[in-house]
Amino acid sequence: MTQLSLKDYFSLISLKEKYKPSKLYLYDYQEVIDDLLYILLQEDEDIKDFRIPTNYREKRHLLRGLLNRREPRPLPQEFLTKMDSLLQAELKNKKIVKINELDAVSELVPATSFSKAHKFVLWQGDITVLETDAIVNAANNQMLGCFQPFHACIDNAIHSAAGPQLREDCAVIMSTQGSLEDTGKAKITRAYNLPSQFVLHTVGPIVPNGTKLTKQQNEQLASCYISCLELANKMDDIKTIAFCAISTGVFGFPKTEAAKIAVNTINNWLESHQNHFDKVIFNVFSNEDYNEYLKVFQQS
Incomplete structure (x- = not known):
């Protein structure tokens, strides 16, 4: 399917303009x-x-x-x-998390073998309170957000906290593209009412329950991380980026393999590409996810 490049939609959603939320004094x-x-x-x-x-x-x-x-x-x-x-x-009223207050993986696991561990942060919590330049949203191929009320997916959480303008931007992109988003690709929008500045939306592979993980699905997940990094690297304002655990929720990708792919793919990309990233945050929500990433960093 034909996929829009950044230059095709950059001006359509005013990516160059920093969004300044309206603020009223809410007395009631x-x-x-x-x-x-x-x-x-x-x-x-x-x-x-x-x-x-x-x-x-x-x-x-x-x-x-x-x-x-x-x-x-x-x-x-x-x-x-x-x-x-x-x-x-x-x-x-929420506790905003500033990434410069978080320890790098090189401090958390001093013996880690990953060359970019000094840039990595492993953090457990709600990505919608993370103050960073960009966060990554695990989207579906319609790229319009989750339409199921109160669904416990990250797509729903991000759209609900950002506000309806986020869906509007996604709709502009997708209507201009005229086709669904390919698995492994990514788009970028402003973050509106989130403490981050941008949201990267990527479509991860779906692994149906009970099926065996395939080489293609591994490659597609790696492509999600690469697409987000390459897209974010085109934006001078993005020096810090937080990745969720793409595809490991309702999309069913096994958590152990997903963590390995995420860390290795990002580390390899940073080693082989000129970039302006200062921090890459691996955001997890559950204790299980945190432990899976920790195991990866602890492997020598």
């Missing part, structure tokens, strides 16, 4: 969410008369669900301003 969170819900409910004849809950948590839950399932199309500026303000207020 309930009222703001009521306004946002009203706008979304009025878009759909089937749910426009839906009764808005009275409980704040239920309201916020409903707002996320409606945005998760919503097809990409422009929203009023009033909505975007209030949504930005809500997400920024929520972000302020």
Whole structure:
């Protein structure tokens, strides 16, 4: 399938312009969410008369669900301003993680054999609170985010924290491309309300449950990491990048093999390419994932 290059969509989604979220003083969170819900409910004849809950948590839950399932199309500026303000207020209440405060793998595992361990960071936590130049999103081949409300995938988490503008940018790219995204390829957007500046979206291979891992699937996963590195290396502003454990969630790629591919591929790429990366973060969410990466770094 024909795949767009960076230059084909760079100006279409204003990648050169740093996004500055709108900020209102939220004196009444309930009222703001009521306004946002009203706008979304009025878009759909089937749910426009839906009764808005009275409980704040239920309201916020409903707002996320409606945005998760919503097809990409422009929203009023009033909505975007209030949504930005809500997400920024929520972000302020979270503990933002600054990568310069995290130890390098060379300190965590002094005897590691990886030549770029001084640039590597192994960190367990929520990627949406990581303050870095770019984060990597494990997307599907539609590249529009997860449409299943509240689904526990990283695609859903990133889109929900970034705001609806992220899906809009993805839609512009995909409608211009006119075809699904190939496995192993990547695209880049701004990160909007995330503490990072950019999001790299890549499509990893799917390994159906009970099937044997193939050479092609290994190569496709390695290609995800290479595509993201090459794309990020074209952006002067990206010197730090955080990778999630691509394809190891609902896509079913075995965690042990995935960790080996991730670390070896990135280390080899950094060794053989001129680049401006200062830090590469391996972001994991579970203890199991953390231990798999740790084993890789401990191998001599």
